[in-house]
Amino acid sequence: MLNNLTDHIKKFIDLSDTDIELINLAVAVKSVKKKAFLLQPDQSCKEIYFVSQGCLRLYFINKKLNEQITQFAIENWWLSDYYSLESGKPSNYYIQAVENSEIISINKNKLEELFKKVPRLERYFRIVQQRAFTAAQKRIEYIYSFSDEERYRNFSKRFPEFMQRIPQYMLASYLGFTPQFMSKIRAKKD
Amino acid sequence: MLNNLTDHIKKFIDLSDTDIELINLAVAVKSVKKKAFLLQPDQSCKEIYFVSQGCLRLYFINKKLNEQITQFAIENWWLSDYYSLESGKPSNYYIQAVENSEIISINKNKLEELFKKVPRLERYFRIVQQRAFTAAQKRIEYIYSFSDEERYRNFSKRFPEFMQRIPQYMLASYLGFTPQFMSKIRAKKD
Numbered sequence: 001m002l003n004n005l006t007d008h009i010k011k012f013i014d015l016s017d018t019d020i021e022l023i024n025l026a027v028a029v030k031s032v033k034k035k036a037f038l039l040q041p042d043q044s045c046k047e048i049y050f051v052s053q054g055c056l057r058l059y060f061i062n063k064k065l066n067e068q069i070t071q072f073a074i075e076n077w078w079l080s081d082y083y084s085l086e087s088g089k090p091s092n093y094y095i096q097a098v099e100n101s102e103i104i105s106i107n108k109n110k111l112e113e114l115f116k117k118v119p120r121l122e123r124y125f126r127i128v129q130q131r132a133f134t135a136a137q138k139r140i141e142y143i144y145s146f147s148d149e150e151r152y153r154n155f156s157k158r159f160p161e162f163m164q165r166i167p168q169y170m171l172a173s174y175l176g177f178t179p180q181f182m183s184k185i186r187a188k189k190d
Numbered sequence: 191m192l193n194n195l196t197d198h199i200k201k202f203i204d205l206s207d208t209d210i211e212l213i214n215l216a217v218a219v220k221s222v223k224k225k226a227f228l229l230q231p232d233q234s235c236k237e238i239y240f241v242s243q244g245c246l247r248l249y250f251i252n253k254k255l256n257e258q259i260t261q262f263a264i265e266n267w268w269l270s271d272y273y274s275l276e277s278g279k280p281s282n283y284y285i286q287a288v289e290n291s292e293i294i295s296i297n298k299n300k301l302e303e304l305f306k307k308v309p310r311l312e313r314y315f316r317i318v319q320q321r322a323f324t325a326a327q328k329r330i331e332y333i334y335s336f337s338d339e340e341r342y343r344n345f346s347k348r349f350p351e352f353m354q355r356i357p358q359y360m361l362a363s364y365l366g367f368t369p370q371f372m373s374k375i376r377a378k379k380d
Contacts (some may be wrong), residue, residue, distance in 0.1 A: 060331065082320060082323060083328055122312040130272060136330065137260070137272055
């Protein structure tokens with residue numbers, strides 16, 4: 001499982017055997033059962049999570065008391081509530097396993113120590129953060145430029161395999177519409 | 191003007207005189223008149239922009255042919271269309287000066303060369319990208335959790351000085367509602 005992380009890092013930077021050892025000492029591997037939580041509201045988020053296998057979701061409870069999913073993370077993606085992580089303030093979010101998952105976590109203080117020992121990791125995380133920001137820029141663009149139905153069609157075209165993995169009601173929540181509306185769109189398609 | 195950038199970088203990492211020289215050789219300083227463009231649709235975005243003084247906005251034209259602003263950048267913020275920058279594909283966006291501005295730009299190839307010469311800059315940009323992503327996570331949360339009016343009140347509470355700097359119609363566009371709705375909310379407030 002640890003290999004999945006260092007293999008991913010090696011796509012972007014070189015790692016020596018010593019680097020790999022230092023990384024493995026800094027992280028923790030967690031087997032997370034489907035529906036188990038890694039973060040819940042009012043906790044301060046202290047870790048970032050790498051999905052080695054499986055799927056996580058980030059969501060909060062909106063005023064209508066519905067789950068509003070704002071992000072998913074599948075293999076080779078990182079997930080965290082960065083506002084809570086950076087500020088130390090309590091999170092508004094849940095991070096929950098959508099499937100039985102293998103997760104690699106790093107505590108934020110341990111990550112800072114690791115950066116000192118393996119400075120090249122700054123490059124890896126710079127690229128990871130830039131990609132995450134790029135995805136967020138696109139997500140905001142889609143929210144403002146597509147109708148609900150267009151957003152559904154666009155998403156299913158871009159991520160056909162992911163569509164098979166997650167329950168429809170979660171996809172509806174992520175795309176910002178009701179499960180009823182989702183059923184209507186899917187009926188039209190078939 | 192170049193000092194504003196290196197001063198900002200020095201808040202996060204140490205820079206030697208040689209580092210500063212290398213940075214200054216890699217960047218370009220641009221005086222941009224209000225309403226001038228740094229990027230227009232169908233161009234491929236090749237630079238990232240640091241606001242030394244002034245204000246930029248990132249926007250696209252939506253299907254109703256209205257300007258949809260997705261980001262502002264004021265002093266000490268970076269702005270780019272990262273999707274176009276990374277993929278080389280044509281942008282959907284305009285980057286335009288909201289005020290007469292002093293901008294420091296770096297071409298993406300020159301930035302890659304600079305990273306090789308001053309590897310510690312990876313840390314600076316890792317932090318910059320993480321902050322940008324944190325802001326985007328919050329923005330997506332607010333889109334889904336607040337009503338239009340709440341989003342306006344929240345924004346004006348968090349950024350009172352910025353509210354004074356930008357035209358009301360731009361703020362309405364950024365918050366995703368019409369100038370008419372904005373006038374109604376403001377009338378209520380007074």
